[in-house]
Amino acid sequence: MLVSRPRGAAAPPLPLALLLLAAWAAASGQLHYSVPEEAKHGTFVGRVAQDLGLELAELVPRLFRVASRSRGDLLEVNLQNGILFVNSRIDREELCGRSAECGIHLEVMVDRPLQVFHVEVEVRDVNDNPPVFSVTEQKLSIPESRVIDSRFPLEGASDADVGDNAMLTYKLSPNEFFILDIINKKDKGKFPALVLRKLLDREENHQFRLLLTATDGGKPELTGSVSLWILVLDVNDNAPVFDRSVYEVKMYENPPNQTLVIWLNASDADEGINKEMTYSFSPLIPSSIRSKFLMNERTGEIRVNDGIDFEVSDTYEIHVDVTDKGNPSMVGHCTVLVEILDENDNSPEVFVTSLSLPVREDAQVGTVIALISVSDRDSGANGQVTCTLTPHVPFKLVSTFKNYYSLVLDSALDRESVSAYELVVTARDGGSPPLWASASVSVEVADVNDNAPAFAQPEYTVFVKENNPPGCHIFTLSARDADAQENARVSYSLVERRVGERAVSSYVSVHAESGKVYALQPLDREELELLQFQVSARDAGFPPLGSNVTLQVFVLDENDNAPRLLLPPGAGGAGGALSELVPRSVGAGHVVAKVRAVDADAGYNAWLSYELQAAAGGARGAFRVALYTGEVSTTRALDEADAPRQRLLVLVKDHGEPALAATATVLLSLVESGQALKASSRASAGAAGAEAALLDVNVYLIVAICAVSSLLVLTLLLYTALRCSAPPAGGACGPAKPTLVCPSAAGSWSSSQQRRQRVCSGEGPPKADLMAFSPSLPPCPVPDVEEQTIGGEHSGKEALRAEPRTSHVGGRHPTA
Structure with a gap:
């Protein structure tokens, strides 16, 4: 595993380095590795599983996986040993361009429980790009009258690498007339220039062929060269001169066309036609810059011609030539460095990766629902993004890393109250005025069997005429379950018990799906006046939940017995x-x-x-x-x-x-x-004894009637109160009052x-x-x-x- 450390610092002993790395990773929640570009397939990067504290045996059961928002195929993890290795060729220049810092951000996720780790892999530059000149030959025309120490700017080479690998040095082939001087332009690089060290004589040497070589600072060094063809001109001995050799201009991006960038001013010591000048872009300027700016040949004004976008380029280097009309004409040179300032013209971008949808209503607080990443192409405060979540729902955003958030459960869910949530994640930058963007996240709540079927009443009273036909429908029970799907599918069953010498199931039956109650045989009021039993309602959840209800069936009399x-x-x-x-x-x-x-x-x-x-x-x-x-x-x-x-x-x-x-x-x-x-x-x-016995019987009978009558009055009062609160439902067999x-x-x-x-x-x-x-x-x-x-x-x-x-x-x- 490669860990970045300050340049020049001594490497600590390996055990101490591992302890420091583990402590740093635990504190920051991030692992940091580095790998050189152009590494071969299978190159070792780091022991991800070990550094994250994961057991190798857990990787497959816990669905260990690595995700990257861009170029996720460059790196891969071996699930057998937990090692992060290079999967395909990494070209730092293709991945990050000229950026000084280049890295691949990985999201490492495991389930059961869900955990998300951030791994930053730095891609180190190797010296795989030589210096390159835009042309194979540079042509310069120098009058023979130029004085010693006159300077002639040359087009420098460019190197796609960064750091020391892009630090260029120049060397000029040996000659007696010219030496090479290097111009530093405030962190804009070094540019070569020819310096005249000996007066020219066109009659002796009308041209020169020199070789300019650029060497980078990599190991091993790479070089590039360009041929210099120098033509010695005669006659006009004073070239136009700018008041400055380098002009620096700052301007905001997105200016309207024809906006003035700079007004150049050059002078010529000659007189007459040799003093008249025209301004033009140097032939060294690439076409991409020529399309962005316009040059007024007469006044030296440079104006905007096309859209200037900071996110495309933050600097422009414009080489300008001013040529007098002498014969031969003489040319003066200057460089205009245009620095583009950022404006808040890019809205943030929001990316949502759903992980655990739908969410069970019994999910624990803190469960990660989705991963959210944001980005803004602007820089500085214009590119600093903050995220908010609306509306007020049982979820919250937790910042896990720079511009990375986790949508987590903040409070308990209840599907019966709210079955789905429509969340809006809003990202705002720090610009003035700020720009924002939003993304919708639909969170569906999965049902859990947490509600038992419920009847509208704890007890139902049914009146059925005796001598009903067998299989007669006498009542329909209905229980409601607040859950959904299988958890709300209710089935009914009879609670078996004894009624005298017989089971209650010999009198009635309940249809399991509809809840309809049927009388299995004709009822005889002279044998059975009240049949009381219970019906159970159970849902199809796991584990199933249920409740019972009591059904009182009163058998009404019909005239089926003669005196x-x-x-x-x-x-x-x-x-x-x-x-x-x-x-x-x-x-x-x-x-x-x-x-x-x-x-x-x-x-x-x-x-x-x-x-x-x-x-x-x-x-x-x-x-x-x-x-x-x-x-x-x-x-x-x-x-x-x-x-x-x-x-x-x-x-x-x-x-x-x-x-x-x-x-x-x-x-x-x-x-x-x-x-x-x-x-x-x-x-x-005989009648006397009979009457005495009859008298005793009557006394007992009167006492019994009084006791039963008192019990009946109490029962009727209670029954009347229940009837007033919940009117009894009638059966299908047509009971009558x-x-x-x-x-x-x-x-x-x-x-x-x-x-x-x-x-x-x-x-x-x-x-x-x-x-x-x-x-x-x-x-x-x-x-x-x-x-x-x-x-x-x-x-x-x-x-x-x-x-x-x-x-x-x-x-x-x-x-x-």
């Missing part, structure tokens, strides 16, 4: 028959029998009514049946004309649509009072089988099925109350009264 008669033990016959003994002495309004029935349905579908049908052999108009209690009573006093056996048909109907019915047969035997008393005494003993019934209009609920219904949610004990009637309803008419007592005993006939505000639904509570 069922409750007959005492031993009752038989077709359709069932109830047998009773009736004394002939009873009067009107005496209850002789009571038909009891239950309906497994609920609400109106379980509200029963009783009608007396005409029966063969019955006493015409002697009996009637209460519409809602089923009590059979006499309408008049019985007499001997009535048949001893009466057969009545009672039709029991519910209030469903359509109504379902059952028929009960009541067999009445008319007996004398004595026989009735005996039968009554025999039955009273329950109908509120005025109890007084219905009279009394018919007695029904005492049975507890299960509320299947998979959690907790079964719940009683109750219906609450609002106390805010208008009062309903109350039927008349009628009591009758026969033989000092209560006949069992009870007055009809208004239904209570809270009643058991579906005839679950038997009426005494």
Whole structure:
């Protein structure tokens, strides 16, 4: 590895040099090597990997690479040993021209994590270009009258090298008339001139052939030569003379055409026509300079003819001849050095190299997004560039090297808030007024699965009529995921659990993609009133995220159960028959029998009514049946004309649509009072125990009803509050709202089988099925109350009264 050091300084010992280099590189963030131009392919430049502290085994896995904005193929790195070597021929003159400093800037990058290093490789000049004259022969015309020490400027040679390799010395072939003098022009180089050391005599020597040799300061030295053809002129013995041999002019670039550069002034000591002069550019001036300037032959004014650009050339050397009109004419010479001053006429240039796009939204702060380099062709303050980033975004620019910046992440990203950023990098120079340029950088934010699917509600309530067709669509769930693409693709699944003895998946299913919920089989409200389960929503991200929602499916009743008669033990016959003994002495309004029935349905579908049908052999108009209690009573006093056996048909109907019915047969035997008393005494003993047991049952039943009613009121209040905040969604099977019934209009609920219904949610004990009637309803008419007592005993006939505000639904509570 070659490290630049001051010329003449002694090289430190190798271990110390390596330590100094490592410390310098760590402090500056840059490595510096040097290599001579024209080095052969494979020439060792430096151990880049070792100097940067990288392990050789990491180079390939971490995608070690070298980038250069210009001529990136000149140098290459061997990934096996980490050595930087020459890949192709390096011509310093082609790469940097006449610039005193020449280097190749490399950007060394590795990934995982991303790191960027800057390597500066200095290209050292070698003496590979000899001095060159623009012509092979220079012709000079010198009058014989010129005095000793007269000077005649010559065109110097040029050397494409720099430094010592371009330091030229001149040598003139030996002769007795001329010697060589060197003119130094303020860091503009050395220019040769002939000095006359002996008077010329045209009659003796009318011409001379001399050889001018230029030698550079390289090792080994290279030379170039030009032939000097000197013609000795006669007659005119005073040449025009400028007041100065060298004129220095400073002017800003980009002047308008015809701008005056300088007004030259020459004088001639002769008289007459020998004093008249004309100005002209020297034949030594190249055509490129002739095209830039115009010379007024009469006045000596030099004006601008074409655009002057500092970035093309910062100096112009104009050789001017002034010739008198004598015979032979004589010529005077001068040199005009024009120094061009820089103006801020070049805008900065911005180059963006994207590295890590798109950027994951979980990228760490400090992640390098892009590399930005800027340049300005101007010089001084006009070429000093600063970079800014707009708008205010979670990114910032970090200066890594002169005119090199890194676009890095400055704060956390959230794709759900902003999915892409349009950044503008603005570069401004230090000129007055400043010039600027900008480049756009589009930064797309890549999604990360950081959002779980979310339902609009934590719980949904669905009403479904029983006896639905299998596969019926009852509800559609929808969860939204704020992520994108696969991270937002939601799938639904049923959270499996037990509902009684069966799995919830035997009742319902959920479509994985659409979220539609289907009932797999007909639901029976008499078996299942509430089905509560959970549905899980999961996205397709990695790892997947999910959430659950609770679905409450209430099964609504349909009139699918006909009334069922409750007959005492031993009752038989077709359709069932109830047998009773009736004394002939009873009067009107005496209850002789009571038909009891239950309906497994609920609400109106379980509200029963009783009608007396005409029966063969019955006493015409002697009996009637209460519409809602089923009590059979006499309408008049019985007499001997009535048949001893009466057969009545009672039709029991519910209030469903359509109504379902059952028929009960009541067999009445008319007996004398004595026989009735005996039968009554025999039955009273058994009835007493039955009534005592019935009383105890009723007490427990009342307590249970009160407790369940209190729980129901609390549940309804909570449910009403939830319904007000989030109205329940209905299912596709057409659920309907329950109908509120005025109890007084219905009279009394018919007695029904005492049975507890299960509320299947998979959690907790079964719940009683109750219906609450609002106390805010208008009062309903109350039927008349009628009591009758026969033989000092209560006949069992009870007055009809208004239904209570809270009643058991579906005839679950038997009426005494």
